[in-house]
Amino acid sequence: MPLYKIENLTYYYPEAEKAALNNISLEIEDGEFILVAGGSGSGKSSLARALAGLIPDFYGGRIGGKIYFQGWDIRAMDRRKLARQVGMVFQDPEKQIVQTHVEAEIAFGLENLGLDNEEMLRRVAEVICFMDLEQIRGDFTANLSGGQKQKLALASVLAMQPHVLVLDEPTSQLDPVSAEDILNLVKRLNEEMGFTVVMIEQRLERCYHLADRVLLMDKGRIACDGSARAVARKTIKGCAPFLPPVARFFAGLQAPAVPLTVKEGRKLLRSCLNIKETGAARPAPGAGDACPADYTGRRCAVRLKNLWFTYPGGQEVLKGVSLDVGEGEFVAVLGENGAGKSTMLRQLTGLLRPDRGTVEVFGQDVGKNGFKEIRKHIAYLSQNPNDYLFQDTVEDELLFTLKNFGLKDTSAVDEMLERFNLAQYRRTNPRDLSSGERQRVALASVLVTSPGLIILDEPTRGVDFRLKAELGRFLQQEAAKGRTVIVVTHDVEFAAEYAARAVMMFSGRVVSDGKKHDVLGKSVFYSPQLCKMCRGICDGVLTFSEARDRIYPLITGGAVVAEGPGVTM
Amino acid sequence: MFGKLYYQDKGLFLQSFHPAAVLVYFLVLLVLSLLYDNPLYLLSLLFLLALLINGVDGMEAWEGFLKVGVLMTLVVMVVNPLVIRAGATIIWHGPAVPFLGRLDISMEAIYFGAVSGLRLLVIMSIFCLYNLMVNPDNVLNLFSRAAGKSALMVALATRMFPAMVRDLKRIKEVMQLRGVDFEEGSLWERVKKYSVLYNVMLLSSLEGSMEIAESMQARAYGSGRRSVYSRKLLRPRDYLSMGGSLLALSAAAWGLHNGCGRYAFYPVADALVGGSSTLAALFVVLFYLSVPLILSEGCKYCRFIKSKI
Numbered sequence: 018m019p020l021y022k023i024e025n026l027t028y029y030y031p032e033a034e035k036a037a038l039n040n041i042s043l044e045i046e047d048g049e050f051i052l053v054a055g056g057s058g059s060g061k062s063s064l065a066r067a068l069a070g071l072i073p074d075f076y077g078g079r080i081g082g083k084i085y086f087q088g089w090d091i092r093a094m095d096r097r098k099l100a101r102q103v104g105m106v107f108q109d110p111e112k113q114i115v116q117t118h119v120e121a122e123i124a125f126g127l128e129n130l131g132l133d134n135e136e137m138l139r140r141v142a143e144v145i146c147f148m149d150l151e152q153i154r155g156d157f158t159a160n161l162s163g164g165q166k167q168k169l170a171l172a173s174v175l176a177m178q179p180h181v182l183v184l185d186e187p188t189s190q191l192d193p194v195s196a197e198d199i200l201n202l203v204k205r206l207n208e209e210m211g212f213t214v215v216m217i218e219q220r221l222e223r224c225y226h227l228a229d230r231v232l233l234m235d236k237g238r239i240a241c242d243g244s245a246r247a248v249a250r251k252t253i254k255g256c257a258p259f260l261p262p263v264a265r266f267f268a269g270l271q272a273p274a275v276p277l278t279v280k281e282g283r284k285l286l287r288s289c290l291n292i293k294e295t296g297a298a299r300p301a302p303g304a305g306d307a308c309p310a311d312y313t314g315r316r317c318a319v320r321l322k323n324l325w326f327t328y329p330g331g332q333e334v335l336k337g338v339s340l341d342v343g344e345g346e347f348v349a350v351l352g353e354n355g356a357g358k359s360t361m362l363r364q365l366t367g368l369l370r371p372d373r374g375t376v377e378v379f380g381q382d383v384g385k386n387g388f389k390e391i392r393k394h395i396a397y398l399s400q401n402p403n404d405y406l407f408q409d410t411v412e413d414e415l416l417f418t419l420k421n422f423g424l425k426d427t428s429a430v431d432e433m434l435e436r437f438n439l440a441q442y443r444r445t446n447p448r449d450l451s452s453g454e455r456q457r458v459a460l461a462s463v464l465v466t467s468p469g470l471i472i473l474d475e476p477t478r479g480v481d482f483r484l485k486a487e488l489g490r491f492l493q494q495e496a497a498k499g500r501t502v503i504v505v506t507h508d509v510e511f512a513a514e515y516a517a518r519a520v521m522m523f524s525g526r527v528v529s530d531g532k533k534h535d536v537l538g539k540s541v542f543y544s545p546q547l548c549k550m551c552r553g554i555c556d557g558v559l560t561f562s563e564a565r566d567r568i569y570p571l572i573t574g575g576a577v578v579a580e581g582p583g584v585t586m
Numbered sequence: 587m588f589g590k591l592y593y594q595d596k597g598l599f600l601q602s603f604h605p606a607a608v609l610v611y612f613l614v615l616l617v618l619s620l621l622y623d624n625p626l627y628l629l630s631l632l633f634l635l636a637l638l639i640n641g642v643d644g645m646e647a648w649e650g651f652l653k654v655g656v657l658m659t660l661v662v663m664v665v666n667p668l669v670i671r672a673g674a675t676i677i678w679h680g681p682a683v684p685f686l687g688r689l690d691i692s693m694e695a696i697y698f699g700a701v702s703g704l705r706l707l708v709i710m711s712i713f714c715l716y717n718l719m720v721n722p723d724n725v726l727n728l729f730s731r732a733a734g735k736s737a738l739m740v741a742l743a744t745r746m747f748p749a750m751v752r753d754l755k756r757i758k759e760v761m762q763l764r765g766v767d768f769e770e771g772s773l774w775e776r777v778k779k780y781s782v783l784y785n786v787m788l789l790s791s792l793e794g795s796m797e798i799a800e801s802m803q804a805r806a807y808g809s810g811r812r813s814v815y816s817r818k819l820l821r822p823r824d825y826l827s828m829g830g831s832l833l834a835l836s837a838a839a840w841g842l843h844n845g846c847g848r849y850a851f852y853p854v855a856d857a858l859v860g861g862s863s864t865l866a867a868l869f870v871v872l873f874y875l876s877v878p879l880i881l882s883e884g885c886k887y888c889r890f891i892k893s894k895i
Contacts, residue, residue, distance in 0.1 A: 075803050100806035112797035117745045118723040124815035126805035137815045155595050159748040173805065368759050388762060397763045404760045407786040421765025448789060463764065
């Protein structure tokens with residue numbers, strides 16, 4: 018008997034005209050690790066909620082079809098019994114924690130199950146040991162880092178000892194190291210402890226190879242279902258956005274097998290390349306030049322000179338940061354959490370004043386004059402687009418910025434709405450839009466003044482492949498027009514594909530700065546998957562187009578270059 | 587800055603008491619600070635509180651409380667003589683003022699104002715010590731059995747407060763960069779600007795509350811009767827502290843019944859020490875109230891005490 022059996026499941030959210038889940042039939046076996054992939058609005062989260070019994074119990078709406086769990090109709094099951102069997106971890110760790118202290122939070126679910134104190138003590142102790150939370154067991158939950166919060170959310174669910182773990186993009190808000198930590202834990206839970214795992218994820222390079230089975234969703238339906246390799250083989254033929262970069266690269270080759278990991282990719286690449294000496298391939302354009310990046314001849318848009326900053330609490334965050342960014346440059350700033358990236362952004366927007374050193378934006382000293390002097394020339398998009406949305410309509414949101422700066426010409430509003438495909442939502446409340454659309458409204462609302470400097474803080478968090486590509490292309494176009502773009506991101510793949518220059522920060526200092534090929538190409542951990550695959554075979558490859566240009570001509574036997582490679586970003 | 591005013595687990599002995607024992611102790615302290623009128627008794631309580639606050643490494647936080655307390659004491663000392671006419675020792679004959687009558691400032695009225703301020707300082711110090719010594723989560727946990735939903739609501743609010751402060755700061759920065767000047771304009775204009783800020787936060791909080799509720803439901807909240815996770819142990823130190831508190835209360839009650847701790851300000855102030863019984867009663871009450879402090883110091887210097895409590 019399958020663990021889950023879903024028959025013709027159709028679901029509409031309250032007041033929705035379009036089905037979130039459309040006639041889904043599915044069986045899930047005990048102990049499987051299932052990865053659910055798909056674009057925004059494809060129904061992934063709705064499926065996860067249905068598996069956890071939250072649809073329609075929590076959301077209401079209309080539902081058709083049946084979901085059976087261990088042979089029982091899930092809607093007829095006692096909620097407490099279901100919660101003992103199915104645990105769900107959500108996207109945003111900030112929105113899952115209820116209690117003030119770590120230990121109390123782990124016990125929260127157990128209290129809800131009505132367990133006796135001895136049993137709770139035992140389970141809490143076990144989970145704390147397993148998840149290595151001993152150091153923080155007495156900490157105030159609001160003071161934990163993002164990674165610790167997500168680990169705590171997972172611990173709180175695991176303490177309930179469920180049979181099934183449903184994870185809705187559990188790593189989307191985390192930096193790469195914390196994300197890796199969570200994924201390794203999930204892998205252990207599946208392999209060593211027999212948990213059935215259903216995981217939704219956007220960054221497939223992190224987890225595609227972990228899954229036994231992949232469900233590809235589109236418009237509320239399951240478009241493709243099978244083992245990870247089978248789905249890779251099926252989807253590789255067309256445009257393949259829902260594959261890890263290594264597999265996507267081989268989409269253009271009729272390779273005998275589809276590699277899913279860097280290791281497999283390297284093996285396959287070596288077997289079919291006609292290279293006698295490693296690294297003999299033609300260098301990528303822009304690769305190999307000496308650091309720093311070449312911005313000579315351009316006017317300097319941003320100049321940070323020997324910047325030092327310490328927060329009132331005594332934490333020294335910036336230590337002698339110097340950075341020049343020319344007009345029309347597209348710079349990605351990378352580094353671990355706490356490296357000082359966001360503090361640096363706040364310095365160059367004038368929201369913080371440096372203790373020592375100077376910040377100049379378009380020749381104006383920001384530290385002296387503060388943000389009021391330069392804000393007209395800056396578009397700043399914070400990590401959360403919702404911070405921008407409060408007006409009744411999308412149009413009002415853009416007009417609000419214009420009005421604040423005393424700009425009378427409102428023609429820029431129409432232009433921006435067209436540019437961001439928002440014209441149809443002109444009279445819509447921005448809070449009624451999807452997350453991708455909200456981000457576009459927020460971006461339009463800060464770009465409406467035609468600023469020369471665009472600053473984005475983690476713009477790809479929780480954003481699907483298509484929206485990410487749209488954003489990347491847009492920023493490239495803006496840079497081509499002469500605007501300066503600075504993006505703080507953990508998304509190495511995004512930085513490698515779209516930025517021209519990369520800056521690495523560590524512990525309040527700039528440790529590497531130059532053309533992206535020099536910075537990301539030489540980094541072991543902060544390099545895209547394709548770069549890792551090609552390292553030592555064909556050095557300096559970062560993007561798909563580079564990989565195609567340099568590697569396809571070298572292919573001999575074993576794999577044939579397809580006429581129309583399906584990879585486009 | 588505000589972090590110093592809230593509980594921080596420093597692993598100190600005084601922070602290791604069971605919440606029930608601590609609550610009993612604070613309740614007794616609060617009752618005595620309200621019942622005692624004698625300035626000597628109130629001063630003694632303040633002295634004890636200073637030692638305890640020092641024991642929880644909270645002098646910096648107490649400084650903030652003291653500044654406010656002293657300021658309020660001065661206000662009471664100024665206002666009280668203006669409205670009270672009961673004192674016999676007039677030190678200044680002022681003019682007649684409408685509604686208040688003749689402004690005769692008496693020594694006793696100033697004295698009473700100062701002692702009222704002292705009482706205020708004691709009460710504020712009790713709350714300061716409470717913030718530094720008691721993990722609010724443990725207290726909530728204690729009340730979970732009786733009022734589970736209320737306790738959870740308080741925990742949620744406590745947990746969300748720092749996040750809301752962070753959100754508010756971030757949204758304000760976003761608005762400033764979108765051209766909003768919060769410091770400029772008339773009062774009404776500034777109120778309107780701030781209302782925008784709170785509007786964004788309210789909308790985001792409402793959306794966030796749905797996500798929190800969903801996460802709670804996924805963890806079986808509301809699926810039936812809840813149990814309470816109790817992780818605090820009752821140790822000998824807790825019994826000793828509770829015993830000390832109850833004995834202090836009994837001794838204080840006996841003392842008050844016999845006039846020890848009482849004090850008359852008008853028309854002429856009593857002597858500070860009425861007799862030996864006044865000092866004896868004070869000593870006994872202070873001794874019992876010092877049990878946590880004695881245990882804390884004993885733990886530092888005596889292995890025997892440490893092993894037994």
